[in-house]
Amino acid sequence: MKNQLRVLRAERSWSQADLARRAGVSRQTINAIENGKYDPSLPLAFKLASIFDRSIEELFDSNGGN
C-alpha cells in the first residue's frame, strides 16, 4: 500500500528512528511501511495518522500497490 509517511517525515526533518519512537514501534517497522513492504494494523495506522495530524485516508492510499 502506498503512503505519505516518508514525505511527511521529511517535512518534519524526522529520522525513521524519531518517528518509530513517537509511534512506539521499531525503526525496522517504519522502514518496512515506508517501502510498502508492510501494511500496518489499524491501531498503528491510527497512531501514525494522529502523529502527523492527518486522516488515515490522507496517509495511506488504499488503491496504490507496492
Added chain:
Amino acid sequence: MNKMSSDEPRTSRSRDIVLGAAFGLVIGGGLDLLLGDSGWGLVIGILLGAILGYFVKIPLPLMEYPGYVVRRMVISAFLFLVILFLSQWLLNQELEPAYLYLVAALPAIPGLFLASSIGLAISQLDELQRRIQLEAISIGFGMSLLVTMTYALLVQVGFPQVSWTLIPLLMVMMWGLGKIWTIWKYR
C-alpha cells in the same frame, strides 16, 4: 526503492560477539557430536564464533530488545549451558541408577527458563517483528520437519543413524535462517 539508508543502525561490537558466539554454539553443537559428546565442540564453536564476531561486522538488522530482556536471555542461556555440561559430566561418573533419569533430564529446568525468556522477548516486539518471528518459526518448523522426515526415510535404505540431539540444533538453525530470510523480505 530506498532501502535502509542513513537511518540504518550501526552494529555494535559486543552485539556481534554475542551473535557470533550464538552462531558458534549451534555449529559447535554439531561439531561436538562428531567429537563424541566431549563438550569441546561447543567450547570451540563458541570461542571461534565470538572471535569471528569481534573481527567481522555483521550487517544484519537484528531486533532490539530492552536491556533487562537481553540480560535475562543471556543469563538463562548461560545457565542452560552450565547445567547441560554439568549433567553430561555427571552422567559419565559412577552414579546410582536411581539418579540417572533425574540427572539426564536436569537441563530441562534451565531449558524452561530459557524458553520463557524467549517468550518474554517476543512479547516485547512490535507487530511487524512478531510477524517476522512467526514466519521464521513457521519456516524453521517446516524445514526441520522436511529434513528429519527425509533423513528418516533415507535411514531405512542404509543411511547412518544420527543422534536425536541434532534435531533441536537443526530446528534452531532453521529458525535462524528463516529469520534472516524474513528480515530481508521486509527490508
